[in-house]
Amino acid sequence: MKLDHHKRIAFIGAGNVAWHLSQALVGAGHEVVSVYSRTVKSAEVLCSLLPGAKPISDLNMKDTDAEIIIIAVPDAVLNNILKLLKIPEGVIIAHTSGSQPLAILDSIKNARTGVFYPLQTFSKSKQIDLSHAPILIEAKENDTKKILEALALSISTQVLEVSSTKRKQLHLSAVFACNFTNHLLGISRQLLQEASLPEELLQPLIQETITKANLQNPYTVQTGPAIRRDNNVINDHIKMLESHPRLQELYRALTLSIQQTDTEE
Amino acid sequence: MKLDHHKRIAFIGAGNVAWHLSQALVGAGHEVVSVYSRTVKSAEVLCSLLPGAKPISDLNMKDTDAEIIIIAVPDAVLNNILKLLKIPEGVIIAHTSGSQPLAILDSIKNARTGVFYPLQTFSKSKQIDLSHAPILIEAKENDTKKILEALALSISTQVLEVSSTKRKQLHLSAVFACNFTNHLLGISRQLLQEASLPEELLQPLIQETITKANLQNPYTVQTGPAIRRDNNVINDHIKMLESHPRLQELYRALTLSIQQTDTEE
Numbered sequence A, B: 001m002k003l004d005h006h007k008r009i010a011f012i013g014a015g016n017v018a019w020h021l022s023q024a025l026v027g028a029g030h031e032v033v034s035v036y037s038r039t040v041k042s043a044e045v046l047c048s049l050l051p052g053a054k055p056i057s058d059l060n061m062k063d064t065d066a067e068i069i070i071i072a073v074p075d076a077v078l079n080n081i082l083k084l085l086k087i088p089e090g091v092i093i094a095h096t097s098g099s100q101p102l103a104i105l106d107s108i109k110n111a112r113t114g115v116f117y118p119l120q121t122f123s124k125s126k127q128i129d130l131s132h133a134p135i136l137i138e139a140k141e142n143d144t145k146k147i148l149e150a151l152a153l154s155i156s157t158q159v160l161e162v163s164s165t166k167r168k169q170l171h172l173s174a175v176f177a178c179n180f181t182n183h184l185l186g187i188s189r190q191l192l193q194e195a196s197l198p199e200e201l202l203q204p205l206i207q208e209t210i211t212k213a214n215l216q217n218p219y220t221v222q223t224g225p226a227i228r229r230d231n232n233v234i235n236d237h238i239k240m241l242e243s244h245p246r247l248q249e250l251y252r253a254l255t256l257s258i259q260q261t262d263t264e265e
Helices: A016-027 A040-047 A075-084 A102-107 A142-153 A164-194 A199-215 A231-240 A245-264 B016-027 B040-047 B075-084 B102-107 B142-153 B164-194 B199-215 B231-240 B245-264
Strands: A008-012 A031-036 A054-056 A068-071 A092-095 A112-118 A135-139 A159-161 B008-012 B031-036 B054-056 B068-071 B092-095 B112-118 B135-139 B159-161
Touching: A008 A016, A016 A031, A016 A040, A016 A112, A031 A040, A040 A054, A068 A142, A075 A102, A075 B231, A092 A102, A092 A142, A102 A112, A112 A142, A112 A164, A135 A142, A135 A164, A142 A159, A164 A199, A164 B164, A164 B199, A164 B231, A164 B245, A199 B164, A199 B199, A231 A245, A231 B075, A231 B164, A245 B164, A245 B245, B008 B016, B016 B031, B016 B040, B016 B112, B031 B040, B040 B054, B068 B142, B075 B102, B092 B102, B092 B142, B102 B112, B112 B142, B112 B164, B135 B142, B135 B164, B142 B159, B164 B199, B231 B245
Parallel strands: A008 A031, A008 A068, A031 A054, A068 A092, A092 A112, A135 A159, B008 B031, B008 B068, B031 B054, B068 B092, B092 B112, B135 B159
Antiparallel strands: A112 A135, B112 B135
């Protein structure tokens, strides 16, 4: 607990990101003074885990005693939130979005704006250790940047300053590595279930795939029927997916992409 | 080293699977007597790692003193190999393919046929511990099955008897979980490189994605712009991929599939 860096923080949003970030910050010795959520119940549940935090339902936060306001809401509602938000002069306000620029906060008068983006995937149902998750920082002024950096370093060992443009590119890359990969793992599990095969059977294979991709360029260690151009197996697989046209199409698109990568490289 | 289970084994094929399987079997106390490869050089290189093993270039193996012949060749050439192969009566012959049925070995006269399929991804450039990789066994006769089971148990703790039909379904599932996932990780790394971002930045996120998918049904923990139906971000991403039409198409197909899964469930 670093008392010299102790900050009073308010959260806007009580979803997956706010859920984990607020608890990590409290765990590091900071104080979460309030949580705003459109659905008050969500704010109440999260506040029950954060000693002293109050659930609020009003975006007029002129009277908050927070030093930092962290906005952790879906990108789609961010602009609406910003239109309604009122904050005291000089407060630091940071959003947690991978794809939104720092400049989206410019509409807020007299604020010290920044970005505090934890590069991790969050679900309320699963505890997570943030200490190795990169936290990407950006700020308009140097003072603000220093404060956000110190805040990030209090919960993670990996803190980087990254511009809005780069963060957006990183987010796109993360969509492939995380969101899309998760979907493929879901499909794979669905196919195991439909075949009445044990779901844990593929775990060693999945773990090795990831470990290998970490050590080498995945393009150079690609295996499977697509890269071998084994059309008998490919056609067999597409036939086996007959009752899942969506999966057939995905199988074809991924096979084609693997084969085109091969010839491009 | 279990001397009572010590077997003399011949390999047909010197690719990724033969490479790792032969070394694991020698490590467990078995003897690899010979390695056949279409390219003699590959057989020679592998044999240099297996004490006493001889590289051979003839598929007339009537004189082999192996008790078990393991065929580890690409599916596409399996039939050609089988046409040319001659083996002594009573020898056990097993293939290592996920997608080929046991019955493909029926063309071999007087052989005791089986399948010995290690469910793992192999690259020569990376060492691997097979002890937790499932090995899927199938055999025509019970005696053969027992011998292949014992052989598998000498190198792995996870040995299962799985029918040709189920193995094929498992292989399809593995293509999604491993081959396709690896390709997405390759894309993700390519995008990081193009943005001059550190390649290791996404590792904690990737690892957490896999860990989470192991604990819960991935469909239920899906995150990202597709599942949030965040069309601003989705359109932004597609625009950012303008110079990669192949990746644009893949992005669209995966986004659609995630959204359709959502409504199906």
